[in-house]
Amino acid sequence: FAVAAGRIVTNAHVVELLERYPGEAVVGVVPSEGDKSFEGRVLRLDKSRDLALIEVSGVRLPPLTLYTGPLGESDPLIALGYPGNVDLATARSADDFVTPTAPVRSQGVMSGNRTLEGAAVLVHTASIARGNSGGPLLDRCGRVLGVNSALTRGEEGDASFAFAIADSELIAFLREAGQPVSTIATPCLTLADADARDRADAERQSVEDRERARAAAERARDERQTALEQAKADNAETRENMIALAALLLALSVLAAGGAGLFSTRGQKRQALYAGIGGGVLLLGAIVIFVLRPDFDPDSVAAADESGRTAATRVAPLSGALSCTLVPERSRIILSPVETVRFDWGADGCMNGRTQYAEAPGGGWERILVPSEDATVSVLRFDPASGSYTNTRYLLSADAMARARSLRGQVQQKACATDTGGRAALATQQSAIRTALPAQANERLVYRCTAAR
Secondary structure (H helix, E strand, O other), X not given: XXXXXXXXXXXXHHHOHHHHOOOOOOEEEOOOOOOOOEEEEEEEEEOOOOEEEEEEOOOOOOOOOEXXXXXXXXXXXXXXXXXXXXXXXXOOOHHHHHOOOOOEEEEEEEEEEEEEOOEEEEEEOOOOOOOOOOOEEEOOOOOEEEEEEEEOOOOOOOOOOEEEEEHHHHHHHHHHOOOOOOEEOOOOOXXXXXXXXHHHHHHHHHHHHHHHHHHHHHHHHHHHHHHHHHHHHHHHHHHHHHHHHHHHHHHXXXXXXXXXXXXXXXXXXXXXXXHHHHHHHHHHHHHHHHHOOOOXXXXXXXXXXXXXXXXXXXXXXXXXXXXXEEOHHHXXXXXXXXXXXXXXXXXXXXXXXXXXXXXXXXXXXXXEEOOOOOOEEEEEEEEOOOOEEEEEEEEOOHHHHHHHHHHHOOOOOOOOOOOHHHHHHHHHHHHHHHHOOOOOOOEEEEEEEEEOO
16 A cells, blocks of 8 residues: 555565565556556565565555554454455456456454564454455554554464554654655544534534524513613603703793783883793793603614624624634544644635635635645635634545546636636536535544634
């Protein structure tokens, strides 16, 4: 199996014929996909660990990731390889032995840790045979646990067990060879487990949302009742003050009218006229103030309360330089390293000033990346309102990648664009790529983004 695009790990005993027949034997590499085989070259050999590192040119092989986390007894595992008895039973000609074909898969459980000829090995029950040597022992997420190398013989009813060179030995071997390798310690979460977790999270979120909505409704009702009572009290106080003022003006107008009558009986007509006019103005003012006293309007209280609440709860979408941290409890991590993602986001869906995203169904922005070399399609989605950034990764076969790359060639929008027409066309073209992807992704990385400091 590949640990880099052009580097393969196998058992040392698989290539022992090179030493036995120098100059006559060659290393042949038959990939699991494609239409031809390749010649390899041994870079490093370690007989004590029964490991060999081979270089192959002319083909890019998808490298596997090594799992370095804890492994318990009875944990399920998978052996991949090409058992010789299967090849002998199915081959129809010598060409069939060098024709790319999918590996045979068998399942078992972890049975224990042992030492075999000085090397740490895993004992397991997955069925292997001669021909499986050098094949990977995987967990349910496809991470390498070890390198299958030997098996016990089932004699007189004895159970058969298999041995795999442990990852600790493999990592040490690759380090000595100067060969970098991808490792991960995150426990395996299967698609079924991830779906069950997501359903549980969705149900819990729904319950929490309903509880928050209920609490918010009760709080709003209490706040509205308090506001109504306060508004009623303020209205009553205002009405009482205006009525009191109207009464005062009325009393003054009566006094003015009495004064006018008194002045008139004394023959002081000018003073009587002034007093009469003043009394009339005071009476008119009293009437106007009494008529204009405010009535209580509960709708005005509700409108003010709602507008205040809306302004308080409105959150501005994220933009500018952002830093996104992985949320493990919401992710399914099988291969990717746990790293912080940083990017610059524009309000028009432009990332880092060069990659245009399209409006996604259901809100947010989406871009599908189909690389020219790696056999992985990434569906990137960002929601500026919630600050959620998601990378959903699909590990595809050679044929599926060829199909995705063909569809990618139809995408015209390469750079950022401000016009909605270009983004709409990008969304349509990406929809065709999304339709060609499997129903279930292999990996989902969920990040929480905040403004970068």
